[in-house]
Amino acid sequence: MGFTLEDIARQFGGKVVGDPAHCVGSLAPLDQAGPEQLAFLANPKYLSQVETTRAGAVLINAEDLAKLAPGSSRNFIVTPNPYAYFARIAQAFIDLAAPKRAPGVHASATIDPSAKVAASAVIGPNVTVEAGAVIGENVQIDANVVIGRGTQVGDGAHLYPNVSVYHGCRIGPRVIIHAGAVIGSDGFGFAPDFTGDGDARTGSWVKIPQVGGVSIGSDVEIGANTTIDRGAMADTIIEECVKIDNLVQIGHNCKVGAYTVIAGCAGIAGSTTIGRHCMIGGAVGIAGHVTLVDHVIVTAKSGVSKSLLKPGMYTSAFPAVDHASWNKSAALLRNIDKLRERIKALEAGAGAAAGEKA
Amino acid sequence: MGFTLEDIARQFGGKVVGDPAHCVGSLAPLDQAGPEQLAFLANPKYLSQVETTRAGAVLINAEDLAKLAPGSSRNFIVTPNPYAYFARIAQAFIDLAAPKRAPGVHASATIDPSAKVAASAVIGPNVTVEAGAVIGENVQIDANVVIGRGTQVGDGAHLYPNVSVYHGCRIGPRVIIHAGAVIGSDGFGFAPDFTGDGDARTGSWVKIPQVGGVSIGSDVEIGANTTIDRGAMADTIIEECVKIDNLVQIGHNCKVGAYTVIAGCAGIAGSTTIGRHCMIGGAVGIAGHVTLVDHVIVTAKSGVSKSLLKPGMYTSAFPAVDHASWNKSAALLRNIDKLRERIKALEAGAGAAAGEKA
Amino acid sequence: MGFTLEDIARQFGGKVVGDPAHCVGSLAPLDQAGPEQLAFLANPKYLSQVETTRAGAVLINAEDLAKLAPGSSRNFIVTPNPYAYFARIAQAFIDLAAPKRAPGVHASATIDPSAKVAASAVIGPNVTVEAGAVIGENVQIDANVVIGRGTQVGDGAHLYPNVSVYHGCRIGPRVIIHAGAVIGSDGFGFAPDFTGDGDARTGSWVKIPQVGGVSIGSDVEIGANTTIDRGAMADTIIEECVKIDNLVQIGHNCKVGAYTVIAGCAGIAGSTTIGRHCMIGGAVGIAGHVTLVDHVIVTAKSGVSKSLLKPGMYTSAFPAVDHASWNKSAALLRNIDKLRERIKALEAGAGAAAGEKA
Incomplete structure (x- = not known):
């Protein structure tokens, strides 16, 4: 029970590279997919997984496909936005697994x-x-x-x-x-x-x-x-x-x-x-x-x-840090006006010193 | 289907100024109300809307009514707290639109x-x-x-x-x-x-x-x-x-x-x-x-x-500001103890300088 | 309707001190319990309540029991973790009050x-x-x-x-x-x-x-x-x-x-x-x-x-303080980079002064 790559491309677009008659029945991540499953590459940092995946076919864009070692016998559907494509076809696979309820x-x-x-x-x-x-x-x-x-x-x-x-x-x-x-x-x-x-x-x-x-x-x-x-x-x-x-x-x-x-x-x-x-x-x-x-x-x-x-x-949120450091910073923030006063006093002193020197 | 101003005042209080037989069937804001609707003035900054509203009547307090240009032919119900009055009578208008369910x-x-x-x-x-x-x-x-x-x-x-x-x-x-x-x-x-x-x-x-x-x-x-x-x-x-x-x-x-x-x-x-x-x-x-x-x-x-x-x-909440500014402030807060150390060092130096001068 | 202390100890463990035939029918806090109720001491700071409670029996650990004045005629079940023991037996008392629904x-x-x-x-x-x-x-x-x-x-x-x-x-x-x-x-x-x-x-x-x-x-x-x-x-x-x-x-x-x-x-x-x-x-x-x-x-x-x-x-949360103080601290935090600049300027001045002195 599934769809051939040809069927999928006919309905949702994209170009099949490899065996158009290959049949897939469900979806899976690159690192978990088997021969009857379809995976996708959305982020080039996972390109190496495309080299090793057991997936029956991979959704990929032309740019990433070009980066792969030549001569792969793998199957692909080439599409500009593999993630959105994946999202669109996923519903078809869900309907395959769970037929719609009767009206x-x-x-x-x-x-x-x-x-x-x-x-x-x-x-x-x-x-x-x-x-x-x-x-x-x-x-x-x-x-x-x-x-x-x-x-x-x-x-x-x-x-x-x-x-x-x-x-x-x-x-x-x-x-x-x-x-x-x-x-x-x-x-x-x-x-x-x-x-x-x-x-x-x-x-x-x-x-x-x-x-x-x-x-x-x-x-x-x-x-x-x-x-x-x-x-x-x-x-x-x-x-x-x-x-x-x-x-x-x-x-x-x-x-x-x-x-x-x-x-x-x-x-x-x-x-x-x-x-x-x-x-x-x-x-x-x-x-x-x-x-x-x-x-x-x-x-x-x-x-x-x-x-x-x-x-x-x-933004107005702080990320959590270790509790003791946070408490120290929080206490200083509560008294930040005192820090300002001390700076002001130093500035007055410096001004006075400058005045003396002048 | 509605209530006369006289009916409303009899049931909920307030004094009718204008035509007591005027009938209103629902409620609306001053700037949207029509002749069969009742509006209210809760905030004197909207007083000018009272001059121009098409509302059939306006709930108003005596103080605000006195500020209006004399000789208005408009209808009012005068009450000390128009907002609370509005809230009270609103239920009557809702019941008018949707009769209670049968027990x-x-x-x-x-x-x-x-x-x-x-x-x-x-x-x-x-x-x-x-x-x-x-x-x-x-x-x-x-x-x-x-x-x-x-x-x-x-x-x-x-x-x-x-x-x-x-x-x-x-x-x-x-x-x-x-x-x-x-x-x-x-x-x-x-x-x-x-x-x-x-x-x-x-x-x-x-x-x-x-x-x-x-x-x-x-x-x-x-x-x-x-x-x-x-x-x-x-x-x-x-x-x-x-x-x-x-x-x-x-x-x-x-x-x-x-x-x-x-x-x-x-x-x-x-x-x-x-x-x-x-x-x-x-x-x-x-x-x-x-x-x-x-x-x-x-x-x-x-x-x-x-x-x-x-x-x-x-209070202990900060309002959101642009992300980059926030991140700068947050980083400084995380290291606020270093600012304090620097102030302390300056104070010690100032003290030393004062000592030298002494 | 209830359980004897002996029954409870047999089912849930612990050692009865006092009258094993005493019967309790429900649970209550130390300061509210009556003679037919069972209470517990989880925190030694409430030890004095054990001296005065009217509870029919108290769950207690051996260490806290030893601190009590000798010669008490009170009933106890002694167990290493009275709070967890209480939690375990509570379900039995609930079942007593509300029999399970029929399958x-x-x-x-x-x-x-x-x-x-x-x-x-x-x-x-x-x-x-x-x-x-x-x-x-x-x-x-x-x-x-x-x-x-x-x-x-x-x-x-x-x-x-x-x-x-x-x-x-x-x-x-x-x-x-x-x-x-x-x-x-x-x-x-x-x-x-x-x-x-x-x-x-x-x-x-x-x-x-x-x-x-x-x-x-x-x-x-x-x-x-x-x-x-x-x-x-x-x-x-x-x-x-x-x-x-x-x-x-x-x-x-x-x-x-x-x-x-x-x-x-x-x-x-x-x-x-x-x-x-x-x-x-x-x-x-x-x-x-x-x-x-x-x-x-x-x-x-x-x-x-x-x-x-x-x-x-x-942690990354601040506790609420009075609104005016908070707003002052928050404004200073928003401009904390200016405090840093002022410290830097003072440091430069101090350095210059030190340079002059050298």
Whole structure:
């Protein structure tokens, strides 16, 4: 069960060097692949592995191929971007191993009579689809997912188990939402209605109802247990092809520009705008009501408290060092103003000395 | 479909200026509102928008109203705190748009015969309510929520889809818990039972069963995918009107005082006590076994490792700056003790010079 | 309902001092325990509480027992590690209070005909077990859990409500997974396939299918809403007896060594290897593709960007101080290169002065 190199090149492009009839059935790294597997070379520093791999064929670009010793009997598919090529064909191999589920609604699902579910959609066990929701063609909704009132799910989207999408949200075509993610929960908004200060403070927080929705563009991927809040009045917006990792929090009324990637454990407070083609590192925190322009990179664990209005890379995180050294530096930082005072005193002394000499 | 200004003022207070019979059906920001919408002015810097808004009426305080050009034909409801007023009336407009669900237990729910569910409660599809649990009046429990053995849910609470509440917890009246949140999971406690050091270490971690519960006061709101662990022996306690955002972790045996707000991605380790009226910023980390007194503010991304025994604002986070500048500063910080040595040497030289001069 | 001290010692070891027939029915802290409760002394600083406790019996080690005033009529079980002993017996008391659930599959569960479920397993309401999955002896799977195609769950494991385990994962014996956790979601991998720079950038991210699995060793515990991604080609590996807290993110192809503990809100990026017996503090972030050797400790909120190749404790976090002081230090750090320049200028002046004097 597999594909010939010729088949693959016909469907995905590239040029076969070697035996076009050679058949591969799965993918593997260069150093682990066997004769029925396809590997790829994305980084020339692994070129020597191409000389020794047992892989049935290797995806490679023309430049790297030219560096190999001549006369190899190995098979190749030559393509300008082997890594992206690999990514594209991998889905075909997955479908080979696990045929698609049959369309239809599982008997245990609860679908409101006013919801519209395309006949080609796959609706799993215990799924709930509320009134007025619309589920598009070829959508796959896994077990225990809940789709709120009036929410739309675009063609080809895939929602993994236990995802919750609240009412009035729009999920674009081909969006992937991993298990446990929550889309459209209430934004964190409370009006203070207190009088008095300190121990005499009385009153309460008044919840500000969140009546916006969440709008998610096409080809977005959202990681497991990530949360995206609905807007207060207008929508929270995730543009097309944004990729969001696990356990990310996106506050109400944020807008995330197309092609931006956000790594795990990042948190973005409400009403913040992130441009297109940005890269937000893991565990980054971004304050509310700020703007990051297009092509901004924030490195892992950094904190952004003001707008970043020029493209480029921004940082505020320290790498861990041994505990004792760190504590020494931290103590000196806490007293860095004293160092400055001592420098100032020396400068005054030097000035006085210079004055004496003059 | 809507309310007259007179109706609103009768129910929520405030004084109508303009046409009391004018009818509004929804809410909108000043700059987007139309004649059938109600807007509000919370911040005087937007006063000019009041002059130009197309809103059917504006919530405003008397002070700001006095600043407007006289002779306006606009409609107002005058109230001391327009933002809180807006928050209060918003729920009425939401109910207008989406009528409440009918009480009753969905056919697919699994309710243990020994559980008590009020007749006015709404129990959604695939909900599980275990033995001895008690569900109060007007509670709404959405699809796929699980309520553990003996857990109590107070009147008017709303649990969104896929929430898990373990056994033996108490959820107060009018509590809101957003989708995917977990209440009452085991605290993170293991007794080390190892002998030997380094590579010779043998033994294991022994789990410490967590037999306390979680007690959540009235009017608390808990964000999506937030986790609150049960206590080891006594309860973890969240007092009334605490507001907790998404993806927050609260460890076993913590106590969070009334009216405190905790922003997204914050983590509070076990056995820590946070006072009343505190504000914990996004992604703040607080160590275990410490105490924060009332009225403490910890700014976003800061870390608290010791008790904070005086009210006030505390910080330990840096804002991101351009990557190259940061790296230069970070390298100097790593070697800040060398700067100090150089200052010391200069001081000694200056002293020597002073000595020579003397 | 309870156990005599003699019963306990027979089953769990230790030596009874006092009345072996005394019966205890539950556990409590020294300062709260009554005559029918068992307490423990883990830290000698609480020795005075042993003199005054009303507990029916106290777990204590021989060394601490010897420090007590002679002639006490109190009951003890003497054991070298009272805390670990307490942890071990606590489960017996819990079982006393809450008898185990009866084995069997709930009528509302959806079990694929090709899945194998041991007769001794307890499968709760609305559970989904997909094709080819294998559920071992005495496993407890709570309401709304989803077990993917071909996934194996080892004997004695306990999966709490709303857990999602994707296809092709292996969960070891006696593993505990708390509510909402997600095991086996896709790793965060996208091949860039863009051309052009800045505003002229075109192309897209190509998803790299994740065809590895997750392999979890015996006796692992995984916290609520924690996420562990599946590997890209090979498995993500969590070795035996690893303990992971809530809201932790573990990226694809990570390997976490046996007995390591990871506290809440930590995030570990892809392809990172953590050794055995490590301790990763709360909210720690660890970059991808790095290695931590055995016996590394990373303190809370620190960031690890490079491999840590020597055992020991590492840190990069600052404790919060009052906001104004922090801001002063932070501003000086931002300009620390200017302090260095001033020192250099002074040194040059001192050198010149020394030169003059020479």
